[in-house]
Amino acid sequence: MPEIIILACVALFVAFRLYAVLGRRTGHEQPIVKPADLQQAPLVARPAIEPAAERKPEPMGTVAAMIDPHALDGVRRIVAADPHFDVATFLDGARSAYRMTLEAFWRGDEAELRKLVDDEVYDAFVESIAARREAGETVDNKLVSIERSTIDQAGMAGQMAIVTVRFDADIAAVTRDAEGNVVAGSLDDAVQTRDLWTFSRHVKADDPNWILIETDEAA
Structure with a gap:
């Protein structure tokens, strides 16, 4: 019986985390999306923020390594406006959203993308999926x-916190024709991809989730 209770608690925790990562999308900026196959892969959706008191504090040196030096002042302004902002938790959510959004796009799963991105990002992804299908x-x-x-x-920006995350990732990509023949790429060779995903959140909102408002390639 105790084992059953523990497993039920774990399941509830996982369900809550997925809901926190997904949430609603209401971003407003025009995204810059990559070509239809996104073979060198592209942002995502919205990382949830947990109260800092619920996390074990990260060593200052560790946190500093998660932030580009020129973004430090901006992070301090966000923390001043929202003391619950936690860098490590934010980046955990961002990584989860990055993976889920890419995988939904590659599958052509428009229903899943609808849950993960705002209207303008959604429209750009759907247009790319349609071109691929055509x-x-x-x-x-x-x-x-x-x-x-x-x-x-x-x-x-006023009461809006805006954070851009840089992702350096390895992606293996293959494009197949209607007969399933490989026309480009290889799953044996991963391509290094550098992306910039921008998230936004009203610091006074009860909803702790962040909204994807733009995607771009990093230099």
């Missing part, structure tokens, strides 16, 4: 690893 192509991509995720830019 060409009779499918993609067989895999996110091999996220080597690094760091806060590249941060700041406040």
Whole structure:
């Protein structure tokens, strides 16, 4: 009986975390989305923020490594406006959202994307999926690893906190034609991808979730 109770608690915790990562999307900026097959892969959705008091504090040196030096002042402004903002928790959620959004896009799962991105990002992804289908192509991509995720830019715009995350990832990509023949790429060779995903959240909102408002390639 105790084992059953423990497993039930774990299941509830996992369900809560997935809900926190997904949430609603209401971003407003025009995303810059990659070509239809996104073979060199592209942001995502919205990482949830847990109260800092619920996490074991990260050593200062560890936190600093998660933030580009020129973004430090912006992060401080966000923390001043929202003391619950926690860098490590934010990046955990961002990585989860990155993976889920890419995988939904590669599958052409528009219903799943609807849950993960705002209207403008959704429209851009759907247009890309439609172009892929019209060409009779499918993609067989895999996110091999996220080597690094760091806060590249941060700041406040009125009551809106805005954070851009840089993802350095390895992605194996294959494009197949209507007969299933490989026309580009290889699952044996991962391609290093550098992306910038921008999230936004009203610091006074009860909803702790962040909204994806833009995607771009990093230099």
